[in-house]
Amino acid sequence: MSENSITTAGQKAARVALAGLGAGLGLGALVSIASSGLAAYFARKIVIPGQAPERVQILHVDGFDDEMHIHLSADEDTLVNGRYGLWFDAGRGHAQIGDVIEYDPHSRTVSREVLGVPYGNLRAARTGRWTGSFYPDARTLGLPYENITLTSDVGDLPAWYFPSGAGTEAPGSETSGASGVGTGSADTWAILIHGRGGTRAEGLRAVPALDSLGIPALAIAYRNDEEVRVGNTARYGLGDTEWLDVDVAIDHALAHGAKDVVLFGWSMGGAIAFQAASRGRNKRFVRAMVLDGPVVDWYNVLDHQAKENFLPTPVARLTLDMISRPWAQPITGLETPLDLDRMDWIKRAAELDVPVLLIHSDDDEFVPSGPSHALANVRRDLVTMPHYEKARHTKEWNVDPEQWNDDVLRFLAAHLG
CATH class of the missing domain: 3.40.50.1820 (Alpha/Beta hydrolase fold, catalytic domain)
Structure with missing residues (x-):
């Protein structure tokens, strides 16, 4: 699953809440409007395709082509041993990354093997996206x-x-x-x-x-x-x-x-x-x-994602309603509601x-x-x-x-x- 940037729906929800505040609405109404806007934002985030951003910092690449090492920002993904892919240059470049060589907990950096660079100039890259797709094509x-x-x-x-x-x-x-x-x-x-x-x-x-x-x-x-x-x-x-x-x-x-x-x-x-x-x-x-x-x-997955994003329970439930009920189709853009029970x-x-x-x-x-x-x-x-x-x-x-x-x-x- 991937994360999307803030959508127009989320921005509109914020403007609606501000307009309500200016109109002197009560606290309960403001909370209701804000909750609806937040639910709409997350409902759209679930169903609108998007690609995760390049969050991994590429600090340095050294060595020769047959024995290259890459120094990256350390996180929960880049610290796990194994063979992975690293997309860079907005998806135009791809590197095949091997095991951890060294981890520096003070600088939160990790050095790993570079097993191959099928596409692109890895030495010129500054950010990348970690992926399980070891083979790019x-x-x-x-x-x-x-x-x-x-x-x-x-x-x-x-x-x-x-x-x-x-x-x-x-x-x-x-x-x-x-x-x-x-x-x-x-x-x-x-x-x-x-x-x-x-x-x-x-x-x-x-x-x-x-x-x-x-x-x-x-x-x-x-x-x-x-x-x-x-x-x-x-x-x-x-x-x-x-x-x-x-x-x-x-x-x-x-x-x-x-x-x-x-x-x-x-x-x-x-x-x-x-x-x-x-x-x-x-x-x-x-x-x-x-x-x-x-x-x-899907109920379990979406509940987990709601907790990860600190969504209050009422907002999480409203989000589920929006992707599974006909009344919310103009908000989500879904042609038909999703049948989560069937899945x-x-x-x-x-x-x-x-x-x-x-x-x-x-x-x-x-x-x-x-x-x-x-x-x-x-x-x-x-x-x-x-x-x-x-x-x-x-x-x-x-x-x-x-x-x-x-x-x-x-x-x-x-x-x-």
């Missing part, structure tokens, strides 16, 4: 792939197709549209679904493990993400609408040799996967799901009918792991949940790719045969 994986285009009711959806050795194109080849895509011989394909505020690059971490099993994969863009949205009218459905594009991806897989699919979802991508597996026209073809830091219950898989646990691997670190700062544990406890017949505790949000692979790959491979071997 399909080319950097070093595996055969094709650029394809899927088409849904919202228009064209770019996707990467990884044939896992089954296709005929050379690594890095590009194919426009669906024609020319290798069909392969695998009966099961994987659909990789990124999270809120992310891109299809988020799912690339799963591709090497899938390639080792000979499972073709589609890493897809979907409605409202930065590769698809047009203008400023896009609104996230939090999974309540995006699943329609997963159905299109499954259509494509079935048309090119697949007999069934495994859905991989990160964060909100997990919520999308749940909806595709329960509501989609292709739900009978979903054989299993692998979900990383998934949203199992609550604790309440719907009995309806789950496919095996699920839940990978969810207990220190997840955005999406608490409690609902994942609850679902695993009540559906032990279908849900597998290994232990992770130091990865934060959707970065379990980054902290320990060996464990992540082993857990995924064991799960798939058990359920795909």
Whole structure:
């Protein structure tokens, strides 16, 4: 999930409150107006797409290209060992960052390895955005792939197709549209679904493990993400609408040799996967799901975010009403209210009918792991949940790719045969 800057809605709410003050309204009325404005601001913040700012300070880069070190401002993310991505230059540059070399608690700085710089001039950068997307695009994986285009009711959806050795194109080849895509011989394909505020690059971490099993994969863009949205009218459905594009991806897989699919979802991508597996026209073809830091219950996530932002309970409740009730559509810009009950898989646990691997670190700062544990406890017949505790949000692979790959491979071997 990403943070957005203050929106016009928040500014308007502030002006309304000031106007009320000038008109001599009572304290109760002022509190009510201010609460409504604050709820409107956060409701819009939840559904309006945006990208997190570059908050990490890049202090210095030293060494040669084959042995570079980077010195950064230290925070809860940059202090965790593992392999990460660092976007810089407003997303035009990307560096692959390795383990911590040294931490200075007095200056609150950290030195880390630089494993590669696929794009941009890292030495000239001064700020960056920390990310779990170690691979910025399909080319950097070093595996055969094709650029394809899927088409849904919202228009064209770019996707990467990884044939896992089954296709005929050379690594890095590009194919426009669906024609020319290798069909392969695998009966099961994987659909990789990124999270809120992310891109299809988020799912690339799963591709090497899938390639080792000979499972073709589609890493897809979907409605409202930065590769698809047009203008400023896009609104996230939090999974309540995006699943329609997963159905299109499954259509494509079935048309090119697949007999069934495994859905991989990160964060909100997990919520999308749940909806595709329960509501989609292709739900009978979903054989299993692998979900990383998934949203199992939006009420829990939004309550957690309200507390993190010090929202009073009445404001938090009003925020939930605004994204789920018809009366607030002019405020949120949503075409239809969101059905949060339909996306609550604790309440719907009995309806789950496919095996699920839940990978969810207990220190997840955005999406608490409690609902994942609850679902695993009540559906032990279908849900597998290994232990992770130091990865934060959707970065379990980054902290320990060996464990992540082993857990995924064991799960798939058990359920795909």
